Amino acid sequence: MAKTYHRPTLLDHVRTRYFATRLDTAMSVLFGAITLWILWSLLNWAVLDAVFSAADKELCGHDAGACWSVIDARWRLILFGLYPFEEQWRSAIACAAIVLVTALSCVPWFWNARRLPVLWLTGFAVFYVLMAGGYFGLKEIPPQSWGGLSLTIFVFAAVAIIGMPLSIVFALLRRSELPWIARTMGLVIDTIRSLPLLSIMFTFAIVLPFVLPGWLIGDKLYRVIVGYALFFACYQAEIIRGGIQALPAGQEEAAKALGMSYWHRISYIVLPQAFRNALPPTINQFVITFKETSLVVIIGFFDVMASGNAAFGTAEWSFAHIEVYSFVALIFFVFVFALSRYGAYLERRLAVASR
Amino acid sequence: MKPTILSAVAGAAALAAGTAFAADDTRLNTVLERGSLLCSGHNGSFLGFAEVDDQGNWKGVDIDLCKALAAGLFGQSDGNLEIVPISWAQRWPALQSGDIDVVIKVSGWTQSRDTELNLAYSRPYFIGAFQVMAHAETEAESVADLDGGSICVSAGTSTERVLASYLESHNIDAEIIVFEKGDEVRTSYFGGRCDGLIEWAPSLAAARVEAEDPSAHVILPDVLELEAEGIIVPEGDPDWLDVQNWMLNSLWYAEAQGITSANVDEFKANPPSTTVGKFLGVTPGYGERLGLKDDWAYNMIKEVGNFGEIYERNIGSGSPYNLPRGINALYTEGGVFYPMIID
Numbered sequence: 001m002a003k004t005y006h007r008p009t010l011l012d013h014v015r016t017r018y019f020a021t022r023l024d025t026a027m028s029v030l031f032g033a034i035t036l037w038i039l040w041s042l043l044n045w046a047v048l049d050a051v052f053s054a055a056d057k058e059l060c061g062h063d064a065g066a067c068w069s070v071i072d073a074r075w076r077l078i079l080f081g082l083y084p085f086e087e088q089w090r091s092a093i094a095c096a097a098i099v100l101v102t103a104l105s106c107v108p109w110f111w112n113a114r115r116l117p118v119l120w121l122t123g124f125a126v127f128y129v130l131m132a133g134g135y136f137g138l139k140e141i142p143p144q145s146w147g148g149l150s151l152t153i154f155v156f157a158a159v160a161i162i163g164m165p166l167s168i169v170f171a172l173l174r175r176s177e178l179p180w181i182a183r184t185m186g187l188v189i190d191t192i193r194s195l196p197l198l199s200i201m202f203t204f205a206i207v208l209p210f211v212l213p214g215w216l217i218g219d220k221l222y223r224v225i226v227g228y229a230l231f232f233a234c235y236q237a238e239i240i241r242g243g244i245q246a247l248p249a250g251q252e253e254a255a256k257a258l259g260m261s262y263w264h265r266i267s268y269i270v271l272p273q274a275f276r277n278a279l280p281p282t283i284n285q286f287v288i289t290f291k292e293t294s295l296v297v298i299i300g301f302f303d304v305m306a307s308g309n310a311a312f313g314t315a316e317w318s319f320a321h322i323e324v325y326s327f328v329a330l331i332f333f334v335f336v337f338a339l340s341r342y343g344a345y346l347e348r349r350l351a352v353a354s355r
Numbered sequence: 356m357k358p359t360i361l362s363a364v365a366g367a368a369a370l371a372a373g374t375a376f377a378a379d380d381t382r383l384n385t386v387l388e389r390g391s392l393l394c395s396g397h398n399g400s401f402l403g404f405a406e407v408d409d410q411g412n413w414k415g416v417d418i419d420l421c422k423a424l425a426a427g428l429f430g431q432s433d434g435n436l437e438i439v440p441i442s443w444a445q446r447w448p449a450l451q452s453g454d455i456d457v458v459i460k461v462s463g464w465t466q467s468r469d470t471e472l473n474l475a476y477s478r479p480y481f482i483g484a485f486q487v488m489a490h491a492e493t494e495a496e497s498v499a500d501l502d503g504g505s506i507c508v509s510a511g512t513s514t515e516r517v518l519a520s521y522l523e524s525h526n527i528d529a530e531i532i533v534f535e536k537g538d539e540v541r542t543s544y545f546g547g548r549c550d551g552l553i554e555w556a557p558s559l560a561a562a563r564v565e566a567e568d569p570s571a572h573v574i575l576p577d578v579l580e581l582e583a584e585g586i587i588v589p590e591g592d593p594d595w596l597d598v599q600n601w602m603l604n605s606l607w608y609a610e611a612q613g614i615t616s617a618n619v620d621e622f623k624a625n626p627p628s629t630t631v632g633k634f635l636g637v638t639p640g641y642g643e644r645l646g647l648k649d650d651w652a653y654n655m656i657k658e659v660g661n662f663g664e665i666y667e668r669n670i671g672s673g674s675p676y677n678l679p680r681g682i683n684a685l686y687t688e689g690g691v692f693y694p695m696i697i698d
Binding site: 080301 | 396397398399400401402403406407408409410411412413437438439440441442444445448449451452453454561564565674675676
């Protein structure tokens with residue numbers, strides 16, 4: 001009698017994976033019930049029992065679920081912070097511009113040394129002109145009044161734009177054949193990496209004005225961005241160096257043998273491959289950088305966390321901190337999740353190249 | 356008549372310019388030259404003192420004092436005042452580095468700040484009292500009535516020490532129940548775990564607003580300990596400090612005289628006494644001595660009102676906090692504040 005192959009159905013799958021023994025069954029039922037209960041209470045709180053409109057604020061209370069009225073009433077404060085109310089459309093378009101540029105830079109067509117910088121610098125210039133004003137009849141608005149999501153995005157984008165080229169320079173300097181350059185760079189990188197980000201921000205925001213000459217001080221926001229970019233560059237430089245060192249030495253030697261100059265070797269042979277190697281940790285670094293922008297609260301910036309605090313920091317809404325924090329968490333989640341999905345896509349794409 | 360006034364104004368201007376020249380490095384001149392005042396805000400919000408409304412505008416007691424100062428310096432605060440968001444930790448370095456001109460940020464006057472940090476305090480403008488809130492059903496009218504009951508307090512704060520020493524010195528036998536976090540303390544108090552809750556009075560008022568039924572809680576009048584909040588400027592700048600002190604004096608003087616933002620124009624048109632006339636800039640002198648315009652007090656009152664108005668609008672009966680004025684009233688109403696003599 002020939003053995004017939006029994007193709008496993010979904011039911012078999014579930015049975016073997018979750019209900020194989022009595023213990024398995026008990027565990028599955030128990031944890032399944034707990035999960036369902038948590039999800040159900042969450043749904044109840046967030047949607048079914050929730051109050052959505054600011055007009056229905058009186059319904060919010062101890063029996064009702066989430067009071068999203070606070071978001072309805074204060075979303076503009078959370079998203080735009082202290083930016084003048086009538087001018088907030090500018091802040092909205094500026095945010096959209098940066099998001100668009102980020103989305104476009106995920107398109108492979110832009111991936112070369114000329115298009116990508118041009119794209120980013122254009123997007124950044126649009127953002128800056130819209131936010132700061134002073135041109136094209138737009139009212140001038142100092143960085144003091146920037147806030148909310150647009151400030152978070154500004155800090156993140158500026159750090160990335162300054163930090164990325166800087167990190168490549170750092171990585172190359174650290175791999176220099178002249179020992180005194182390589183050692184000095186190594187010392188600088190290790191020193192900055194051993195300091196907490198918060199203390200670097202504090203130093204740049206508060207201590208620097210005492211030492212720098214007047215014309216060099218600039219706005220507190222720009223000083224903090226420079227400090228943060230330096231911090232970012234040091235970490236990113238080590239990631240890129242890791243990518244470079246993973247390359248077989250033969251690659252560069254072969255390029256040398258072909259008579260390619262240093263810059264040709266670096267830009268055509270070494271860096272493209274190094275970037276591919278370093279991609280997963282680079283995405284990771286970007287995600288961390290985005291999340292850590294909320295540290296600027298401590299030195300008195302009105303980023304999305306601070307404006308969230310301000311949103312429930314009034315007698316009317318002081319009970320609704322959970323709702324506001326959930327909303328801010330959702331904003332961060334959208335950005336970080338998009339970043340990490342994009343990272344996963346890149347990895348799949350690059351895997352094709354090495355197959 | 357006209358030439359006399361003109362020459363008087365010119366003389367005053369010359370005198371003002373003269374004093375300005377004599378003390379060129381004072382913060383007052385820096386601010387006047389810049390044309391705007393950089394005042395301390397908050398990163399987020401501090402209930403009743405620095406909040407942000409739906410449209411992103413600042414409001415609160417401290418913010419109104421910033422507005423009063425800007426109005427006194429420039430005639431009006433609109434366009435002449437920048438509220439710089441700043442964290443607690445950052446306020447002193449920011450003041451020293453010139454990121455802000457003045458700290459008005461519910462900051463207590465302590466010895467170490469006054470001496471080691473090289474800060475100069477104005478006279479206090481607010482007395483932050485540690486008080487106890489009790490359930491109305493206990494029918495307590497003072498902390499002594501909570502004898503035999505229990506009081507909730509946050510751990511590791513000065514509040515705990517204040518409560519313990521007060522109960523000991525007044526021979527009140529109440530159980531102290533300590534909680535780790537602020538939220539926990541409030542939740543347990545509202546849950547009926549204890550009869551009383553001790554906190555800084557404005558925070559108590561804010562907590563009461565959060566309660567399901569605010570009228571079911573009373574803030575007992577006993578003051579267990581005080582913290583005096585002042586306006587802070589860098590040390591060694593007496594001119595700038597004078598402006599702060601006389602701003603506060605003007606606000607209290609106006610309140611004592613019954614001058615409000617609504618009736619200040621009538622007072623100016625028809626001053627009841629020569630002092631009030633001088634105060635509102637009808638006759639010269641009141642602003643000139645400080646290097647300001649003579650009608651600076653008028654401009655302040657016109658914009659934010661007297662001290663009573665500022666209080667009631669932001670944390671008193673005109674606000675959801677409904678915090679009784681108590682010790683923060685003028686001496687005539689049982690408080691500790693009083694205007695200096697204007698001569």
